[in-house]
Amino acid sequence: MPSPEPRAVAERQRLIACDAKAAARGLRTGMPVTAALALAPGLRLRERDAAAETEALLGIAAWAMQCTPNAALEFPDLVLLEVSGSLKLFGGLGEIVARLRRGLAAMGYSACLAAAPTARAASWFARSGKPCLIADAALLESELRTLPLSVLQCREEEALASIGAGSIADLLALPRAGLARRFGQGLLDTLDQALGRLPDPRGFCVLPEKFGAAIELPAEATQAEALLFASQRLLAQLEGFLAARAAGTRRLQFNLSHRAAPATRIDLGLIAACREARHFALLLRERLQQTALPEPVRAIALQVQTIEPLAHANQNLFPDALHEEGNWPHLIERLRARLGAAAVHGIALCADHRPERASVHPDRASAQAEPGARQLALDFDLRPFWLLPRPQALEEKESIPYHHGPLKLLAGPERIESGWWDGADMTRDYFIARAADAALLWVYRERSPAGAWYLHGIFS
């Protein structure tokens, strides 16, 4: 994440990583902290956080399992994926690597990706920073020979260097018996595993049931766009996790933490399970723009507690057919994210003679009025297209109701007398009336001694 000041991470008073801005000022890994601060006075230095690194590594592994169910970790900084079974599905090694690279960039990680026929060799290539993609076992040995001994990450590295071995090629040239005697069988076994002569079993990770990830902002932010930018990294990770589980979710919880004020919580509720980071980001953008933050945000956490199975979308043979279908849950969710859940609703028939209750409206929250819900088939008499939210009292002159002029009653009465059981009973005579401007109105007269006239609907 771009930050205004140079940043670096230190461990035991030495730099172990620094960003591009810091590097531009001459900071290098391995440099003492004092020297670094002399070169870059504004340097924001952080102590290495091993727990956070592990957390990030686990997150990446869970995300990467969208490409293969077999992922293993090599602490502190390596994720191994067995992709041989997924090559056909994703269209080859190059495609998988491109996909992983895109995803890692979207999550804001930099990584060195390497592929090799054995896990050990792949990890060596990745450690050495050599982005080799070796699919052919015959090429493996010649490529391995070029690697420096530092990839072994073992104690004997210095001793080996002192006997003149600087690379894997030098090591392979030494007699095996002597090497085993002096440095132990372990070193030989490691070499053999890399070359595929010995098996190298790994324990695969198990995907967690829930998703949780957090990101700390480099600088406190209040603007929706800045918060969205950071959240998109979490959403990219979520998308991978959900794809790995072949699942989607309907509920996302964002926690925006502040310096002192209690965290702001944003819940995204969806009407259909989804796992598209792009769609989540659209909804979040609307919500962020509406949310009033008490203080600038320091960190964003994303939690997904429940997931539900969601099949991968099939590619359609005719792309047109897919386009025709449209994604209506997405449309409704987008509208609701901006206008509020109550502002976007469906409509439903209800088995009630009282006109107000024959049409279910959202004020009486009902699953039936959710767009796309199943509907009753009921038969009513002639009814107007428009219903007034509440009946409007009409003037009466000489027994004739007036609404911008006298009304002429064309049809009726239709007596509606119902609801004595729930206290909202009504006894009304409904008429279809024509106004002076030829509009057709649905009016009624209370069947009470007062007998007032009301306008209730407009035919259209």
Added chain:
Amino acid sequence: MPSLAAGLEQHPGIWRGSELARSACPGIASGFAPLDAELPGGGWPRGALTEILPQHEGIGELRLLGPALAQLSSQGKFIAWIAPPYLPYAPALAAAGIALARVLIVKTAGDGDSLWAAEQALRSAACGGVLVWPRDIRYTQLRRLQLAAEDGRCLAVLFRPTQAAREPTPAVLRIALATAAGGLALSILKRRGAPLSRPIVLPAAPPAAANNSPPYRFDAHVDSPTPAAAAAGSIPARLALA
């Protein structure tokens, strides 16, 4: 150059002033044969704005669209009602053959939200019809909606007051509604093709057709009911519920 002229005639965006434009994508049949005959594409245009200018609310603007909306909703397409002036009433929509499960009502706080919602609905392939009731809309906003409508392929209808007829519009079809002796008079103010001088008159709605029956005298039935008449009147209603 006859070949050029022939080529131009094939182009869907170019037509002779004296005749109706040939539409590349057929319209949505309105359900009223005299109207379809006068519309390019033989029905309501898809992927373009239509403006309906009713003389007053309740003149029959929904009845006019009813068959087209019923057809779209039966194809599984959503019909978005954006900022309607009153509550659309489910029994009437169902009676018109509109699948209620495909009705989406959007209430908005102002024109800004209405236009945004309309644009979202137009660009989404899920909607087959988008009906908008804007309060006050400028030409640039109309233009924006027209562009959004061109993205999708749905029926996009704007309901505007008759005064809007004086303003220019990017909509491809503009129809003013007025009452006429025989029913509803449709004046096509703008279409792709020669202007239509005489209005199309559609027959009146069923309740208005009952015009010729003697006027109902409510006094005899409703006013000062005797106890017996009141009891008799209330019984059928309760029986109907049982």
